[in-house]
Amino acid sequence: xxxxxxxxxxxxxxxxxxxxxxxxxxxxxxxxxxxxxxxxxxxxxxxxxxxxxxxxxxxxxxxxxxxxxxxxxxxxxxxxxxxxxxxxxxxxxxxxxxxxxxxxxxxxxxxxxxxxxxxxxxxxxxxxxxxxxxxxxxxxxxxxxxxxxxxxxxxxxxxxxxxxxxxxxxxxxxxxxxxxxxxxxxxxxxxxxxxxxxxxxxxxxxxxxxxxxxxxxxxxxxxxxxxxxxxxxxxxxxxxxxxxxxxxxxxxxxxxxxxxxxxxxxxxxxxxxxxxxxxxxxxxxxxxxxxxxxxxxxxxxxxxxxxxxxxxxxxxxxxxxxxxxxxxxxxxxxxxxxxxxxxxxxxxxxxxxxxxxxxxxxxxxxxxxxxxxxxxxxxxxxxxxxxxxxxxxxxxxxxxxxxxxxxxxxxxxxxxxxxxxxxxxxxxxxxxxxxxxxxxxxxxxxxxxxxxxxxxxxxxxxxxxxxxxxxxxxxxxxxxxxxxxxxxxxxxxxxxxxxxxxxxxxxx
Numbered sequence: 273x274x275x276x277x278x279x280x281x282x283x284x285x286x287x288x289x290x291x292x293x294x295x296x297x298x299x300x301x302x303x304x305x306x307x308x309x310x311x312x313x314x315x316x317x318x319x320x321x322x323x324x325x326x327x328x329x330x331x332x333x334x335x336x337x338x339x340x341x342x343x344x345x346x347x348x349x350x351x352x353x354x355x356x357x358x359x360x361x362x363x364x365x366x367x368x369x370x371x372x373x374x375x376x377x378x379x380x381x382x383x384x385x386x387x388x389x390x391x392x393x394x395x396x397x398x399x400x401x402x403x404x405x406x407x408x409x410x411x412x413x414x415x416x417x418x419x420x421x422x423x424x425x426x427x428x429x430x431x432x433x434x435x436x437x438x439x440x441x442x443x444x445x446x447x448x449x450x451x452x453x454x455x456x457x458x459x460x461x462x463x464x465x466x467x468x469x470x471x472x473x474x475x476x477x478x479x480x481x482x483x484x485x486x487x488x489x490x491x492x493x494x495x496x497x498x499x500x501x502x503x504x505x506x507x508x509x510x511x512x513x514x515x516x517x518x519x520x521x522x523x524x525x526x527x528x529x530x531x532x533x534x535x536x537x538x539x540x541x542x543x544x545x546x547x548x549x550x551x552x553x554x555x556x557x558x559x560x561x562x563x564x565x566x567x568x569x570x571x572x573x574x575x576x577x578x579x580x581x582x583x584x585x586x587x588x589x590x591x592x593x594x595x596x597x598x599x600x601x602x603x604x605x606x607x608x609x610x611x612x613x614x615x616x617x618x619x620x621x622x623x624x625x626x627x628x629x630x631x632x633x634x635x636x637x638x639x640x641x642x643x644x645x646x647x648x649x650x651x652x653x654x655x656x657x658x659x660x661x662x663x664x665x666x667x668x669x670x671x672x673x674x675x676x677x678x679x680x681x682x683x684x685x686x687x688x689x690x691x692x693x694x695x696x697x698x699x700x701x702x703x704x705x706x707x708x709x710x711x712x713x714x715x716x717x718x719x720x721x722x723x724x725x726x727x728x729x730x731x732x733x734x735x736x737x738x739x740x741x742x743x744x745x746x747x748x749x750x751x752x753x754x755x756x757x758x759x760x761x762x763x764x765x766x767x768x769x770x771x772x773x774x775x776x777x778x779x780x
Contacts, residue, residue: 312324312338312350324351329758331500333671335669336671336675339672340361340672340675344656345362345365345656345676346360346361346365346654346656346658347359348658355665357664358664358665359667360667360669361669362655363673363679363710363711365658366668367710369654370716370720374719376649377646379398380399380647384397384399387495389511390492390574391574391575392571392574393568394571394575395407396578397571397575410572410723420726422466422552422553423731426466431458431734431735434458438477439739439742441477442772443743447772450769451592452585452768453479453768455584455588455589456582456585457479459581459583459584460472460485460488461473461474462731466554466580467553467573467580468532468573469535469539469555469556470535472484472485483527484527484528486524487523487528487531488524488528488578488581490524491521491525491528492578495521496760497517529570536566539555540559540564554576555569558572582760582761582762583728586638586762588732588736590634590637591631591634591736593747593765594687595630595745596744596745596746597687598687601630601687604689605626605630606740608624621737624733624737626689626702627733628692628733629689631729631732632692632707632712632714633688633692634687635674635714637675637687638757639671639763641714641761641762641763642671643759644667646665646666648664648665650662654666670713670714671763673712674712692706692707693705741776742776743773743775743776746772746773746774748770748771748772749770755767
């Protein structure tokens with residue numbers, strides 16, 4: 273009876289909105305089209321809902337299109353029910369919200385509420401003192417040499433014992449593999465070992481499906497749908513009724529939490545029997561340092577898995593696609609790789625300057641996290657004159673920023689590692705020249721800058737060196753066919769990245 277009453281109330285609430293929506297659609301269809309893509313057409317109550325809905329399958333690219341054409345690289349998107357959102361690709365604005373006025377640009381109640389079922393009070397979903405405490409603890413753990421050596425060992429083991437043998441088998445059999453899926457599995461195994469000290473063996477030769485991995489993917493996708501919902505009331509009612517996607521999210525989060533609690537309890541038992549833990553994964557470090565609250569530790573480790581699971585795999589997927597279409601760049605990378613011996617991981621990759629530049633330019637075009645948002649907790653005025661009211665969301669757009677001609681030059685469309693390099697006259701070799709982090713906020717910037725940045729580059733360069741030294745990665749699609757960019761929390765290729773693997777000896 274309660275479900276029927278709620279459903280009836282919901283329908284009555286939505287009738288006026290549906291009427292306005294249909295009216296707007298008809299108006300939009302039969303009125304002259306505007307050639308100005310900077311300002312999506314807006315209507316009373318529903319704002320730019322029509323344009324949003326029409327572009328819901330390419331929202332990142334759509335936002336990029338009209339932000340890039342704005343004179344100050346900033347626009348205001350009018351959302352339903354009077355909610356406005358600032359979208360920017362302006363480096364001065366990015367610096368303003370991520371550093372200069374950092375205290376007033378927070379995750380905000382809307383973001384926290386939307387993701388609380390999944391992330392709880394983890395570091396990526398909190399502000400203020402809670403965030404500061406987690407950041408201090410995490411920063412200390414990330415800066416230890418023992419963790420760096422542990423990461424090197426984990427990455428090298430996963431690469432040599434799992435990824436390379438699978439690629440070798442694919443090359444020998446001439447089979448097509450989904451390289452995006454393999455890289456996601458590779459990254460998932462790595463981050464679970466680094467975060468939990470647990471090996472899910474997701475990249476085993478049989479490519480198994482595991483409950484935890486499936487649950488995590490479901491939680492990511494459904495939580496992203498929540499964030500992008502034009503009418504949040506709908507998912508909230510679905511959650512109240514425990515139906516549809518919200519029921520799936522509840523099941524997925526339950527599976528994730530169950531797994532986390534099991535691992536935490538096992539670690540606590542181990543710690544109770546010893547003065548310290550032998551393992552050096554992040555969970556062991558937090559427990560050894562006295563942080564034993566189950567919910568706290570579970571939230572923070574789940575957040576780290578979210579950060580490490582898809583970001584490096586997304587970056588590598590787009591990198592290998594770009595390299596496969598630019599043989600001269602592949603040749604330069606291979607030349608650099610072959611100058612390195614089969615040395616320890618860190619020694620091999622630390623001087624791979626050209627490869628580092630290639631990864632940076634790839635992430636310029638296809639950033640793993642293409643958009644990110646903050647919420648103003650006070651009124652403000654941005655450097656470009658845009659007025660921000662308390663409670664308004666401000667979104668910075670790394671995907672758009674990598675495509676702005678005034679920031680990157682007329683050749684911004686080109687995949688060109690050389691834009692990051694210059695010749696060191698004294699050493700007579702190339703050196704990497706980093707760009708301003710507010711022009712290139714791929715790893716965020718300011719106080720929330722990514723703690724795992726160096727870890728990510730270590731992992732990516734080791735994969736590039738290990739794979740390209742032995743194999744060519746050749747897209748198994750028709751000439752001129754480009755992958756479709758889609759984004760949840762991170763960017764992906766729609767439908768995967770089918771490739772053929774060729775041994776270097778057979779490729780030339």
